[in-house]
Amino acid sequence: MNTPTNAYASLSGWLGWLRRLLSWQIEQTRFIYGALADDPQRGLYIPDIEADLLAAGPFALPEDLRRQRTALVAERAELERSDTDSSLARLCQRFGLDPFGHDVILLTLAPAIDLGFERLYAYIQDDVTRRRPMVDLALRLFCLEPTAQVAARASFAVDAPLRRHRLIQLLDEGQASPNLIAYGVKLAPRIVAALLGQPAIDDLISPFAQMISPTRSLKDLVLPTMLIDQARRIFAAPGPGPVIALDGAYGSGRQALAEALCAEPGQPMLLINGPQLRASDLPAAEAISRCLREARLSDAVLFWQGADTLLDSEAALAWREALLAGLDQHPGCAFLALSQPSPGRMLRHSTQRALSIPMPNFTERAQIWRQSLGDLYPMSDEDLAALGGTFRISGGQIRDAVQAARDHASQEGRALTKADFYAACRGLSAASISKIAWKIPLTYHWDDLVLPADQVERLREVCIQVRYRRIVLEDWGFEAHLAMGKGVNLLFAGESGTGKTMAAEVIAVELGLDLYKIDLSGMVSKYIGETEKNLDRVFIAAREANAILFFDEADAIFGKRSEVKDAHDRYANIEVAYLLQRIEAYDGLVILATNLRNIIDPAFLRRMHMVVDFPAPKEPERLRIWHKVFPDQAPLDTDVNLKVLAQKYELTGGNIRNVALLAAYLAAESGTSITMAVINRALRREYQKLGRMSMP
Structure with missing residues (x-):
């Protein structure tokens, strides 16, 4: 464990070596500039003798200094061989630092442990104000030959590991456009903390980042076995860590799967909230770089929550490019949690993999309900089947519903009831659909309907189709034969006031679902493509809310198609076709109502599961x-x-x-x-x- 005590103990040998190296540098400086040692105005002007020494170039060192230097080189080699698990050794391994980079980190870390190093640096640099080591000091200390010093300058380039990973900063120390070797070198505070065994996350990303130690087990996940096996193979494959795009709905188990995979080898996981990250004041490149640095410091797997906000084609280009570039160079595993499948072109990482997390089927939902309820509210298999069959929601939503039901009952000071869970499920995603559709209050029941017996029977058959679709589609295998049309779509036809809306309410009450009325006229836009976007928002929100959709006055858009005479007619037909496609793809219940059945296109009628006529009452x-x-x-x-x-x-x-x-x-x-x-x-x-x- 990297505690402060252990961290210091592992660094003590290196600090001793650095002191001896600095002592050697002081002796070398005194040898070269010995004649100036007694000048009381040294540092205030450049005397003739110093100019002569500078012009003379490098000096040959005396034998004793050469022997000392050779001994220091040997000592360093021995320290490097024996040091395999110090915080400094791990840092260099994780960030790909060479020996020179290692020593620069040591040089900049030392003053954080002992302020006496600052005075030594000022003394050697012949300036009491320069308490921070300059690039020049690092080159002179760790590279004896001028050719080595020139080569080592590349370590301070922007794209070199020391600066690319934000391990160090170069400071101009008040000079205007200084030469590279005149820059001061500062170790990033987060790196100081990590090397000294202080695990706190970088202050600038802590508001939207969290380090966790996963404890989930793969065997406890309620996910398809094939998916778990595939994810395990990808995660454990040798070589650079893969970038795994996990697409799925809220609560589908994306994070749970990633946590369970990390728990097997005992790797920590760094959670990054993508929307909060993008909303922060940090520039994109800096924010992404700090997150990647944090993951490397702890050898953690990255999990980007809401990565759509960073990769979406409508997002700021800077965020997308910063993330893609960072992942290209990141050696560890990273998960991207997406709400929609990610096109391959969005990621260019050579080890990119994509996995889709499906919504749980009925059996899985029943299992999650049983786990989530526990002893809180024991429920019969029949009630579990009804609840699981009515609401096709994710595991996370089930757990949210249980908590919401519990809180509601507690606030009212009463025991939980089955109705609390139905109400909680209905309220899960009501906020999103309420912005684009009107929720119809449910006040009617079967006894309120005044219709011929055949019509009432057909309405009850609708409820049967919805309630028992799990058995028919999943248990009996009919789902495999249905590419689309797994939901139920109906047409209610009859003049105004014959009970179409009331019948829709009765069905909603019977099924325990919310009913939302859609104004089709408000969906249609004169701008190409906007109508489709509006419809997409409706059906996505409805799917999340497990709601019944009620489209009134469907004849306004589904009337008999006329001959296409211009682009407007052609586009109107495209919109109709798109709406039909979305209705058929929706796996819930869609009800369309019309006062004018005779003008509805027969081709449209054939695509309805059921047409119920509402005659004028006799x-x-x-x-x-x-x-x-x-x-x-x-x-x-x-x-x-x-x-x-x-x-x-x-x-x-x-x-x-x-x-x-x-x-x-x-x-x-x-x-x-x-x-x-x-x-x-x-x-x-x-x-x-x-x-x-x-x-x-």
Whole structure:
């Protein structure tokens, strides 16, 4: 373990060697400039004798200094052979530093351990203000021959490991455009901390980075066995660490899989929050470089959360290029968590691999529900099957739903119920779809429907298709024969007020799902490609929310196609085809409603799983509606003859509700009960609204 005590102990031998090397350098300087040692104004001017010495060039060292230097070289070689696991040795190995780079790190680290080194540097550099080592000092200390010094200058280049990985900084020490060797050299604070056994993450990336020690086990993951085996082979393959792109929905298990893979060899994992990283004030190149440096320091596997924000084609070019360039040079493994599959062209790493994490099937969802519920709320297999079959959500969403249900019940001071889990599942992703669709309040049940028996039976069959699709598609193998169309799409046809929206509400209540109404007119845009983007947002949000989609007035877009006369007609047909494609690909329930079935394109009707006609109610149905429309507490006068109303006025259920509601308001205003007179007045208003000039 790299504790501060262990770190110092492993460095003590190197620090002793550095002291002796500095002592040798002092002796060499005194030998060369000995005649100037007693000059009280030394350093304030350049005397003649110093100019002569500088012009004379390199001096031949006396025998004793040569022997000392030879001994120091041998001592260094022995230290290097024996030092295989110090913090300094690990740093050099992880960042690919050569012996000269190793010694530069040592030179810049020493003052962080003992400030006396700063005074030594100032003394040797003949300037009390230069307490930080200059490039010149590093070259003179570690390279005896001028040719070696010239070659070593390359170690301070921008693309050399010392600077590319931000291990050191070059400081101009107040000079304007100084020569390279006149720059001061500073060790990065994060490197100082790492070498001294202080594991804190770089302060500048700590707000969006977290180092974890994974403990998950692959055998505990609820993922396809083939996927786990493939991921293990890729991760454990010899050679440079691969870049593994993991695409999947929120909570699909991307991070869990990466953690379990890291846990097997005991590697730490550095989590980077991509969206937060991009939103930070750090320049892209610096932010990415610091993250990569942090991973190397701890020999950690990188996990980029929300990597789409850094790689997306619409993202800032600087972020994408910085990440791609950094991964190209990074020797370790890196995971990229994506919400959508990543095209190969987005990454140019030679060891790039892509894995898709699927949404759990029914069996896997039931297993995750059982694990997540534990002893909190024991649930029967039947209830688990109903819950797992209704909501096709990820493992992470299941765990979120359990926590949300628990919190809600706790806030209300009561025990958990099955309804809490249904409500929690419905609320998981409501925020995203609520921005683009209207959530219909669910108030109706089967008893509220007034339809012919055949229509009611067909609506119940819709619920059967949704509720038992798991058995049919997964257990009985029908899914393998369906490339698309794994969901259910319906067309409700009938004039306004015949119960189409009510029927959709009843189905939603029966299935325990939310119902969202989509305004197709708001989806269509005059700009090419925008309509498709709008529809994409709707279906993606609906999939996340496990919602029923209700498209009203579908005839506005699905009417019979006319001859294509111009580009506008052609593009309109493309939009219709695209919407049909998205409806068929959606694995939930889509309901389209129309008042004008006769103008709907027959080709469109053939692609519906079911078409349910909503006829205008006949007298018996109208009487049932009149009875249902007045609540028990409504003051209905004894002179009201509902049978006469049903027999005389051929209205739809929606019209009847409008009449009853207006009559109630009129009665409330006059302070009387709801009489036949106020109902007749309300009837006249409804007929006027319908464009019928006279009442029967």
